[in-house]
Amino acid sequence: MKIREDKKLIQFIKKNKLIEYTNGCIYTGMTKKIGKKLVPHGLGYSAWPDGHTYKGQSKNGKFDGWGHYTSPGSHELIGTWKNNYLVVGEYKNESNERYVGEFKKSEPFGAGIMNYNGIYEYDGKWKNNLPNGEGKITYFKKFEQHEKGKIMEGNFKDGRWNGVFKISYSDGEVTIVKYKNGEFVKII
Numbered sequence: 001m002k003i004r005e006d007k008k009l010i011q012f013i014k015k016n017k018l019i020e021y022t023n024g025c026i027y028t029g030m031t032k033k034i035g036k037k038l039v040p041h042g043l044g045y046s047a048w049p050d051g052h053t054y055k056g057q058s059k060n061g062k063f064d065g066w067g068h069y070t071s072p073g074s075h076e077l078i079g080t081w082k083n084n085y086l087v088v089g090e091y092k093n094e095s096n097e098r099y100v101g102e103f104k105k106s107e108p109f110g111a112g113i114m115n116y117n118g119i120y121e122y123d124g125k126w127k128n129n130l131p132n133g134e135g136k137i138t139y140f141k142k143f144e145q146h147e148k149g150k151i152m153e154g155n156f157k158d159g160r161w162n163g164v165f166k167i168s169y170s171d172g173e174v175t176i177v178k179y180k181n182g183e184f185v186k187i188i
Contacts, residue, residue, distance in 0.1 A: 024049035077106060119143050130159035
């Protein structure tokens with residue numbers, strides 16, 4: 001149903017376009033004049049020739065406020081925007097990965113939870129689009145050498161296990177281990 005709605009929206013935009021950019025993007029919605037130039041300002045819709053769309057608020061020609069950006073066949077960004085970048089909200093992609101949390105320049109940064117296709121999730125700190133800092137991985141299904149119900153809590157650096165980790169198993173067993181740059185060092 002969503003595809004049908006998007007097609008109707010794009011047809012509406014084409015008929016009611018207020019701004020057409022040199023890159024082929026068309027916009028309809030609330031506007032503001034800055035000098036002699038008309039720019040998106042308020043609630044509106046944008047559509048690019050390659051199928052990308054943005055539905056939401058803009059300020060002085062930039063995504064700002066609540067919005068929903070879609071890149072067909074790739075990903076969606078939904079949430080609060082500031083100066084053309086998502087700052088808090090949700091990212092989901094075609095691989096069924098879903099991140100909810102804070103962003104910097106539209107990438108995970110700060111506190112957030114990434115669910116990897118319902119197999120496992122990481123809940124913790126992010127930096128440069130990777131787990132960095134304190135975090136926890138929970139396995140919902142058996143994945144590689146990890147059993148269902150296993151929980152790993154510790155420190156991450158550039159997406160790798162780094163430091164002391166508490167590993168809790170579904171049978172109640174708890175193990176404390178040490179990793180360095182993603183490599184197992186020892187049981188403590």
